[in-house]
Amino acid sequence: MKIHKTVSMLTAGMLLSLGAITALAGDTIKVGTFLAVTGPASFLGDPELKTLQMYIDEVNAAGGVDGKMVELIHYDTGGNAKEAVNFVKRLIQKDKVDVIVGGSTSGTTLAVMPLVDSSKVPFISLAGAVSIIHPVQKWTFKTPHTDAMAAAKIFGDMQRRGITRVALISGSGGFDKSGRAQSLELAPQYGITIVSDESYGAKDTDMTAQLTKIRDTDAQAILNFGFGTGPAIVTKNVRQLGITLPLYQSHGVASKKYIELAGDAAEGVRLPAAALLVADQLPDSDPQKAVLVAYKSKFETAHGDVSTFGGHAYDGLYMALEAIDRANSTDKAKVRDEIEKTTGFIGTGGIFNMSPTDHLGLGIDAFKMLEIKNGDWTIIQ
Amino acid sequence: MSYLRGFYLLTAAALLLPLVFPDNYYVTVVGVTAALHAILAVSLNLLMGYAGQISLGHAGFFGIGAYASAILTTRYGWNPWPAILAGLVLTGIIAFALARPILRLKGHYLAMATLGLGIIINIVLVQTGELTGGPDGLGGIPTLSLFGWNVNSDLRWYIVIVCVMLLVVWLALNIINSRSGRALRALHGSEVAAEMMGINTTATKTGVFVLAALIASLAGSLFAYQQSFVSPDSFSFFFSIELVTMVVLGGMASTYGAIMGAVILTFLPELLVVFEEYEVMIFGAILMLMMIFLPQGLFVGIQSLLRRVGRNRSELAGPDTGEPEESGRGAA
Numbered sequence: 113m114k115i116h117k118t119v120s121m122l123t124a125g126m127l128l129s130l131g132a133i134t135a136l137a138g139d140t141i142k143v144g145t146f147l148a149v150t151g152p153a154s155f156l157g158d159p160e161l162k163t164l165q166m167y168i169d170e171v172n173a174a175g176g177v178d179g180k181m182v183e184l185i186h187y188d189t190g191g192n193a194k195e196a197v198n199f200v201k202r203l204i205q206k207d208k209v210d211v212i213v214g215g216s217t218s219g220t221t222l223a224v225m226p227l228v229d230s231s232k233v234p235f236i237s238l239a240g241a242v243s244i245i246h247p248v249q250k251w252t253f254k255t256p257h258t259d260a261m262a263a264a265k266i267f268g269d270m271q272r273r274g275i276t277r278v279a280l281i282s283g284s285g286g287f288d289k290s291g292r293a294q295s296l297e298l299a300p301q302y303g304i305t306i307v308s309d310e311s312y313g314a315k316d317t318d319m320t321a322q323l324t325k326i327r328d329t330d331a332q333a334i335l336n337f338g339f340g341t342g343p344a345i346v347t348k349n350v351r352q353l354g355i356t357l358p359l360y361q362s363h364g365v366a367s368k369k370y371i372e373l374a375g376d377a378a379e380g381v382r383l384p385a386a387a388l389l390v391a392d393q394l395p396d397s398d399p400q401k402a403v404l405v406a407y408k409s410k411f412e413t414a415h416g417d418v419s420t421f422g423g424h425a426y427d428g429l430y431m432a433l434e435a436i437d438r439a440n441s442t443d444k445a446k447v448r449d450e451i452e453k454t455t456g457f458i459g460t461g462g463i464f465n466m467s468p469t470d471h472l473g474l475g476i477d478a479f480k481m482l483e484i485k486n487g488d489w490t491i492i493q
Numbered sequence: 494m495s496y497l498r499g500f501y502l503l504t505a506a507a508l509l510l511p512l513v514f515p516d517n518y519y520v521t522v523v524g525v526t527a528a529l530h531a532i533l534a535v536s537l538n539l540l541m542g543y544a545g546q547i548s549l550g551h552a553g554f555f556g557i558g559a560y561a562s563a564i565l566t567t568r569y570g571w572n573p574w575p576a577i578l579a580g581l582v583l584t585g586i587i588a589f590a591l592a593r594p595i596l597r598l599k600g601h602y603l604a605m606a607t608l609g610l611g612i613i614i615n616i617v618l619v620q621t622g623e624l625t626g627g628p629d630g631l632g633g634i635p636t637l638s639l640f641g642w643n644v645n646s647d648l649r650w651y652i653v654i655v656c657v658m659l660l661v662v663w664l665a666l667n668i669i670n671s672r673s674g675r676a677l678r679a680l681h682g683s684e685v686a687a688e689m690m691g692i693n694t695t696a697t698k699t700g701v702f703v704l705a706a707l708i709a710s711l712a713g714s715l716f717a718y719q720q721s722f723v724s725p726d727s728f729s730f731f732f733s734i735e736l737v738t739m740v741v742l743g744g745m746a747s748t749y750g751a752i753m754g755a756v757i758l759t760f761l762p763e764l765l766v767v768f769e770e771y772e773v774m775i776f777g778a779i780l781m782l783m784m785i786f787l788p789q790g791l792f793v794g795i796q797s798l799l800r801r802v803g804r805n806r807s808e809l810a811g812p813d814t815g816e817p818e819e820s821g822r823g824a825a
Binding site: 150186187188191192193194197198201202205206218219222223225226241243284285286289290 | 518522620627628630632721722724727763766769
């Protein structure tokens with residue numbers, strides 16, 4: 113009998129504490145996130161997490177959303193798809209989050225999408241690939257520009273300069289491969305022929321072999337889709353070989369680090385990038401300017417140099433919180449519907465107008481075409 | 494059948510858990526991953542622990558199984574079951590073809606060769622993007638179904654993967670206690686001596702290498718259906734290292750040790766997430782302490798610790814009882 117008593121007391125205790133936990137949960141809005149804070153993609157996850165923490169503190173200091181405090185639950189995936197799936201299961205089943213904002217890399221995002229769809233939890237991804245929103249999946253949204261948009265912006269600029277023959281060189285990473293595929297697909301629409309399609313490995317330290325081949329073609333410009341140190345080496349090698357063709361980079365190099373690495377060779381390089389990089393240079397009439405300058409100064413006072421990746425997290429977080437605010441509840445279906453109805457939301461990535469057929473809601477004008485002049489970005493259109 | 498006593502205990506525990514906690518995250522989600530890791534660790538242990546042949550490329554075979562199933566079902570519309578079989582056949586052929594040249598090497602050279610093998614498989618998965626989906630991975634993989642019973646919930650996956658794990662453990666235990674198992678251990682002790690005893694060392698090594706690869710391939714196929722998504726980073730060099738760590742941590746040449754290593758290495762990170770940025774540091778410290786104080790591995794270490802305690806007790810009770818003879822399956 114003694115055992116029986118202990119067991120029933122234990123059960124009662126457990127039930128009580130469970131009750132207490134659910135009561136607490138009712139008073140907070142739970143935002144779940146899974147980011148690559150460590151590992152090779154940490155340059156994405158680190159500013160994203162810092163941004164989320166910083167702004168959730170700010171929202172809570174201002175009284176929360178609908179009088180409820182916002183709670184952030186974070187797990188570090190290290191950029192690993194398998195970990196991401198497990199952590200998202202944990203967020204949904206154990207932590208019972210109301211909305212998920214996360215997924216630094218396309219791989220981790222694509223891996224969790226079937227799970228998010230079957231569990232019916234609104235999910236805003238922070239990863240680039242166009243396959244996340246095309247075809248549209250009911251519960252998945254995203255905030256970063258796609259590689260297809262970058263390619264379109266670049267080809268648009270080339271068209272204006274009368275360039276029709278382009279040499280493509282790209283790396284072997286996920287971003288590079290996806291960008292290369294989008295470039296090959298989009299080029300004909302802009303009357304552009306890809307005359308050379310070279311690639312390099314993730315750890316290569318010299319691309320002169322590929323560039324020598326490109327020099328022997330009749331290309332009028334070089335397009336490099338890549339991430340990390342690769343593009344900086346390509347940029348240096350192009351100038352070392354005395355190639356004077358215009359060099360285009362993707363938004364993958366949109367950080368000061370690239371200019372530092374490539375040095376003088378980066379002069380004259382053009383790339384599409386989010387307006388965040390050139391926030392201070394925007395005219396005061398630009399509707400994004402206030403948001404951009406505020407984000408930039410807040411991030412830079414707390415953590416140092418701003419990157420567009422943290423900006424994506426800012427956009428995702430506020431889009432989710434505003435949707436919860438409009439829905440006046442954390443009911444997942446209602447919140448999802450409200451995210452889909454987002455219109456005129458001014459974020460760091462651009463002005464978002466979501467719809468049932470567009471779960472990104474950014475136009476090609478969300479990118480600015482930049483040129484590197486005197487070691488800094490300049491807006492050319 | 495005394496060597497199967499532990500197996501019955503394991504079966505009872507594994508099957509009782511979901512009955513007691515049918516909807517517990519740690520059982521039906523982390524438990525499935527742990528069981529999958531256990532399958533891989535037990536197969537690797539046959540090769541490493543018993544035959545003494547190190548392999549740093551085990552994740553590669555796991556990847557071949559996963560991608561064979563993923564590609565055949567999504568790109569060619571195969572039924573999942575023949576796709577598993579096709580993965581096994583492909584893995585078998587590759588493992589068999591590579592076994593002879595690779596297993597001729599010893600020590601560091603064998604480690605290097607298997608390491609290279611794992612990395613090459615990973616590079617192929619990344620580079621053949623048209624087929625494998627490249628670094629972004631491949632999604633939309635259908636789930637398994639058994640006579641109309643769809644394996645579509647965490648609990649059902651737990652049942653399937655745990656059953657396969659039990660089958661693999663049973664197989665491993667039987668092999669170890671058979672003539673070929675003794676041959677493997679003889680091989681581990683000394684290859685020359687084993688040959689002198691009339692053991693065909695080449696055939697034995699090839700056999701165990703292919704068997705371990707086949708089990709890994711089966712686990713890979715199950716993994717692909719369970720996740721419905723595969724990407725190359727799940728089959729990287731680092732995962733091979735993780736598997737080796739599981740085997741070493743649990744205790745080489747002990748099937749239960751391998752399972753213990755797999756379970757601990759799967760659950761520890763899950764439990765340590767509360768420490769956030771200190772997680773990795775604490776994780777590393779725990780592993781280090783375990784290896785310092787239980788160098789033969791957790792399972793074997795705890796076993797001998799218990800035996801020593803038992804002996805002290807019996808010495809207190811009376812000098813004549815002596816220690817009970819354990820069935821000889823300690824570390825060689």
